[in-house]
Amino acid sequence: MTKDECKQVVLDIIADIAPDEDLSNVKPDVRLRDQLQLDSMDFLDIVMELRKRHGIEVPEADYQQLASLDSCAEYLTPKFVALGK
Amino acid sequence: MNSASHYDVAIIGAGMSGLAAGIRLAHFGKKVCIFERHNAPGGLNSFYSLGGRRYDVGLHAMTNFVRPGVKGTPLGKLLRQLRIDRDEFSLCEQKQSRVAFGPRGEASLRFTNDFAVLEAEVAQKFPAQIDGFRRLVAAVRTYDDVSLDAPAESARAVVRRHVTDPLLEDMLFCPVMYYGSATEHDMEFGQFVIMFKALFLEGFARPYDGVRVIIRVLLEKFRAAGGERRMKCGVRSIAARDGRATALTLDDGSEITADHVLSSIGSPETERLMQPWAAPVVGQVADLAASSTSWSTAQQAAAPIGALTFVETITVLDCQPAALGWGDDTIVFFNDSPRFAYERSTEQVDTRSGVICIPNNFDYGPGRVLPEGIFRCTCLASYDRWAHLPDATYHADKQRWYAAIQRSAQRFLPAPPASAPDAFARATLATDMFTPRTITKFTGHLGGAIYGSPVKNRQGHTALTNVYLCGTDQGFLGIVGAMLSGISMANYHILQKS
Numbered sequence: 001m002t003k004d005e006c007k008q009v010v011l012d013i014i015a016d017i018a019p020d021e022d023l024s025n026v027k028p029d030v031r032l033r034d035q036l037q038l039d040s041m042d043f044l045d046i047v048m049e050l051r052k053r054h055g056i057e058v059p060e061a062d063y064q065q066l067a068s069l070d071s072c073a074e075y076l077t078p079k080f081v082a083l084g085k
Numbered sequence: 086m087n088s089a090s091h092y093d094v095a096i097i098g099a100g101m102s103g104l105a106a107g108i109r110l111a112h113f114g115k116k117v118c119i120f121e122r123h124n125a126p127g128g129l130n131s132f133y134s135l136g137g138r139r140y141d142v143g144l145h146a147m148t149n150f151v152r153p154g155v156k157g158t159p160l161g162k163l164l165r166q167l168r169i170d171r172d173e174f175s176l177c178e179q180k181q182s183r184v185a186f187g188p189r190g191e192a193s194l195r196f197t198n199d200f201a202v203l204e205a206e207v208a209q210k211f212p213a214q215i216d217g218f219r220r221l222v223a224a225v226r227t228y229d230d231v232s233l234d235a236p237a238e239s240a241r242a243v244v245r246r247h248v249t250d251p252l253l254e255d256m257l258f259c260p261v262m263y264y265g266s267a268t269e270h271d272m273e274f275g276q277f278v279i280m281f282k283a284l285f286l287e288g289f290a291r292p293y294d295g296v297r298v299i300i301r302v303l304l305e306k307f308r309a310a311g312g313e314r315r316m317k318c319g320v321r322s323i324a325a326r327d328g329r330a331t332a333l334t335l336d337d338g339s340e341i342t343a344d345h346v347l348s349s350i351g352s353p354e355t356e357r358l359m360q361p362w363a364a365p366v367v368g369q370v371a372d373l374a375a376s377s378t379s380w381s382t383a384q385q386a387a388a389p390i391g392a393l394t395f396v397e398t399i400t401v402l403d404c405q406p407a408a409l410g411w412g413d414d415t416i417v418f419f420n421d422s423p424r425f426a427y428e429r430s431t432e433q434v435d436t437r438s439g440v441i442c443i444p445n446n447f448d449y450g451p452g453r454v455l456p457e458g459i460f461r462c463t464c465l466a467s468y469d470r471w472a473h474l475p476d477a478t479y480h481a482d483k484q485r486w487y488a489a490i491q492r493s494a495q496r497f498l499p500a501p502p503a504s505a506p507d508a509f510a511r512a513t514l515a516t517d518m519f520t521p522r523t524i525t526k527f528t529g530h531l532g533g534a535i536y537g538s539p540v541k542n543r544q545g546h547t548a549l550t551n552v553y554l555c556g557t558d559q560g561f562l563g564i565v566g567a568m569l570s571g572i573s574m575a576n577y578h579i580l581q582k583s
Contacts, residue, residue: 018165020156037156041166044576048113
């Protein structure tokens with residue numbers, strides 16, 4: 001999995017969790033919370049959907065790694081690769 | 086352990102909160118089963134058939150309505166968390182509602198789903214109070230009402246810091262209390278904020294086919310996510326060892342086990358499952374305005390049974406209510422007393438105040454009207470004076486109070502034309518009435534207490550470490566609040582920890 005593919009995985013999850021958000025212009029280097037209306041319940045759902053769909057575990061201490069699409073890709077891509085994806 | 090009867094989570098009650106919790110848990114792979122004693126889902130917001138007609142039980146309107154695009158509100162959170170498309174609820178907005186006080190509704194505040202209407206009404210009718218009202222609204226808007234550990238404070242005390250006219254104070258409290266307060270005279274400010282936002286800053290809506298639309302959506306999501314449901318199969322008792330629930334005994338005598346138990350049936354009702362031999366306490370939290378510490382003191386006590394219960398009459402008409410001159414109002418909150426008394430009724434019914442709901446007066450779209458007229462009235466009642474009557478007396482009392490309630494409520498609506506003073510009676514096709522006794526029979530809520538115990542338990546903890554409360558006694562109010570309660574407790578106690 002490439003970092004761009006990983007960003008798309010996260011965007012797909014957000015699209016399902018928050019279908020009322022416009023995701024066409026999400027800036028990868030800006031915190032998701034600063035450009036989308038996402039609260040802590042939504043971030044919990046991103047974590048749980050990563051586990052449900054892809055078997056990826058994100059411990060609570062690492063939640064801040066999911067702040068932006070870029071940081072998501074940095075943090076999650078090695079986890080996907082480790083799973084052989 | 087028999088894996089066929091072991092669940093990750095057992096949920097007690099298929100009402101709004103239990104179903105919402107079930108959807109979350111099943112969606113994230115938990116093996117979950119909802120146990121419901123009644124044959125119909127929905128709990129306090131169910132529906133039934135009588136004489137070939139379908140009636141909604143409790144729902145006047147779904148509160149918390151916001152239009153598409155308004156974000157960060159309870160309705161939006163609920164839709165996201167349950168993966169529901171808002172079109173599935175097909176919500177239609179109210180036309181207008183009123184708070185009408187005085188023997189004939191002389192003092193009146195109109196409100197709609199546009200908050201500016203209420204603000205303008207206050208400015209016009211209480212010009213000396215408008216600045217204070219705006220400060221109150223600002224305090225409501227900035228209050229963190231979803232916090233699970235906010236300090237408790239008397240709502241009357243907070244409101245009086247901003248609004249000094251007792252008439253306006255009571256006119257604001259009347260709808261807020263009728264649509265959710267489990268405490269007499271006063272309420273906790275966090276609860277006031279939830280209801281004020283739900284009613285005034287957000288608004289009222291209803292699906293054309295009523296509450297069954299919402300229940301159907303929840304049932305379908307739960308089923309699609311893999312959840313199990315057992316109807317006509319309540320939980321009779323919870324066995325415990327070392328502070329944990331070990332097994333649930335069902336009404337049919339069989340036993341199941343679960344790692345976690347979420348109970349939506351109420352706090353004293355849940356305690357009773359754990360200790361079926363103990364007598365519950367009936368009580369109230371005393372005089373909140375006088376002591377700001379009484380809330381926290383009360384919360385250390387066991388949850389008493391709520392003192393507030395209601396009767397509701399339903400009248401089916403052969404015409405649209407507009408034909409009787411009642412085509413404008415969706416909901417009317419009325420009171421004829423010098424001070425509004427939200428308290429346990431001393432008589433069987435307290436007809437001094439109440440709520441009128443005319444479901445026809447939602448905007449269902451051009452040319453789309455309900456097939457029959459519906460006229461609902463709700464008043465405070467006494468559980469004790471209804472619960473133990475012999476059947477013949479019970480039915481006679483229902484008829485007598487039905488008439489008294491119509492007389493009281495209709496003072497607050499436009500009078501019939503002089504030429505047809507009996508137009509309402511002549512248009513009546515069918516009537517029904519539920520009492521506190523009906524509520525307890527069908528929902529299991531002790532004391533007929535629709536809004537549950539006066540002591541709310543935000544974190545949902547119980548005496549057993551793996552049993553949690555959701556629904557009314559967790560403290561998020563209204564049907565949107567109930568669903569959010571199920572969601573929050575499933576997240577907080579189970580999903581975030583696994």
